[in-house]
Amino acid sequence: MSEFGLLGRSLKHSFSQTYFTQKFYSLNLTEHHYELFELPTIDELPALLAAHPDLRGLNVTIPYKEQVLPFLSEVASTAARVGAVNVIEFAEDGRLIGHNTDLAGFRESLRGFLPVGFTGRALILGSGGASKAVEVALRDLEIGYWVVSRNPLGAGLTYADLTPQLFQDHLLIINATPLGTYPDTEQCPPIPYEHLTSQHYLFDLIYNPSETEFMRRGQALGAQTKNGFEMLCLQAEEAWKIWER
Structure with a gap:
């Protein structure tokens, strides 16, 4: 076995x-x-x-x-x-x-989500292990970013730092926290959602539920959203390649 x-x-x-x-x-x-x-x-x-x-x-x-x-x-x-x-x-x-394999999974899923020629910056919500893969992927794609967390290290931002101008300057927002994961589906990162617009792209690494509160609040203001299911599949296939060789 x-x-x-x-x-x-x-x-x-x-x-x-x-x-x-x-x-x-x-x-x-x-x-x-x-x-x-x-x-x-x-x-x-x-x-x-x-x-x-x-x-x-x-x-x-x-x-x-x-x-x-x-x-x-x-x-x-x-x-x-x-x-x-x-x-x-x-x-x-x-x-x-x-x-x-989160790195490759996220990078390729994000590449298919963003419009060709996207030149905006990103906010990464959360600073754990998943966030670190997102950071490397964004560097690979040459997308500038800030990391946002409750207790930032170094040059990171806190949720209290998020201003309308920051939202205007950062059109990609990535939830790399577990907030909103089943069964606690009513939770979401504490960002000022009222600053979102139809120009924003929200990527949630969570895949269960398929539509998180983070995504719903963005959709209500016209933002494009994507969950983490494709990333899950891509990273799983990369894992299988490692295990079967």
Whole structure:
């Protein structure tokens, strides 16, 4: 048997198990199984690995994309660039290698969302592991940005800093926080939504629900919106390429 799974603290929202179970079925990989592993702390990872000797690959989600780094043997260039891991490769020699496929997934999904020749700047809401992949992707696409969070580090902004002028100058707004994820679907990032216009593009990394409160509030003011489902699929396919090679 070959076992794969998702590592996180709360996984009620996740579609990963359904996605990979369907993929294994379509490929007739009857000995492949995908499980959800909820850990209260990342310190329980060694015990999980010992209890599941058939593990061949793990996805990693909130809040462990950065916390998992000390438990890995090495990190691939994608994870090194981002500073966060969302895929763990189990090498034949026992090494655990961290990768980041969120980077490619977000970059390609965003590329298809924005109009050709987009020259605006972006606001990234949140400063966790997902936000770090977004930052690298925006740099790859040569889109300038500010990171917005409750407790910014360095040159970041707080939500209180968001002025009408900032919204006018930043037409792409990316929700990289978990606010609005199922089951807490009434939540949304605390931005001044009244400053949004039909010129804005709102990308929410959340995919469950398919339409978040963040997206709905933007749509009400004419903004274009996109959720994280395509990003999920793209990053999952990149993960599978790593695991099956």
